[in-house]
Amino acid sequence: MTSILALDPAWTATEPSGVAVLQQVKERWKCVGLAPSYAQFIELANGTPVDWSKVPSAGRPDVDALLAAARTLLGGDGVDLVTIDMPVALTPIRKRREADSAVSQKFGSKGCSTHSPSEVRPGDLGSQLTDRFKELGYSVATVETPVGSTYVLAEVYPHPALLHLLGKDFRFKYKIGRASEYWPEKTPVDRRRRIVKNWRKIVDQLSLTINKIELPLPAKSDLENLPSTSLKRFEDALDALVGGWVGIKYLEGDCTAYGDESAAIWIPPKSS
16 A cells, blocks of 8 residues: 655754645545644654644654554555655755746746745755655655655645646635734635635545545634634644645655756646
């Protein structure tokens, strides 16, 4: 059975990071693990269900522990592909890469330009993670990597991927931190409701490919008293799921690598 470990890492150690594990069973995929932080993901593998009301802890990624937890959730099987929504490269990252520029050139008009990495963000956190994955057999996938190759670390970017998933022409409004920019005329409660409604649309589309997505999004009636800060954990987990979906498309050969021989961002669909 083929499997994907999907990471949505924060670019610093001060914020939590979403994690998902997907496994292919016959012709379908299923989500066998989903958490809004590294610690909760590891706890899930140890038998403790994710408490979505709990504030996710921040911290640096322990690659060995994450892979071990994934193996447990996969019933003893190893991880075939790792997707990551964070800049990674075969060379040190000190400034904006060709991969970032290529994606911005292709998708910038659709509102999906990339952020610029630097020596500080993701900095040593990113380089240490990349180095450890390489030591364990998952080297960074570049434009020279054939699409569909396994045992690689494939960088993904949810914003342009969602264009393809949802059939949209412009960046989808789903970031809770930007809700006031999306709908400045609306009340905070209405903004939260709109964000969660858009999250449900994403989950509904992902569910066409991935079974058993256990992401307990808040009910509309609960959003009046929930602060926006308590919703970010669902967004992080959702981004990990989207990254996992991109991994599925990658394994199917339906992705394009934007970048060069040192780094690439993989985005569906495959270029014609």
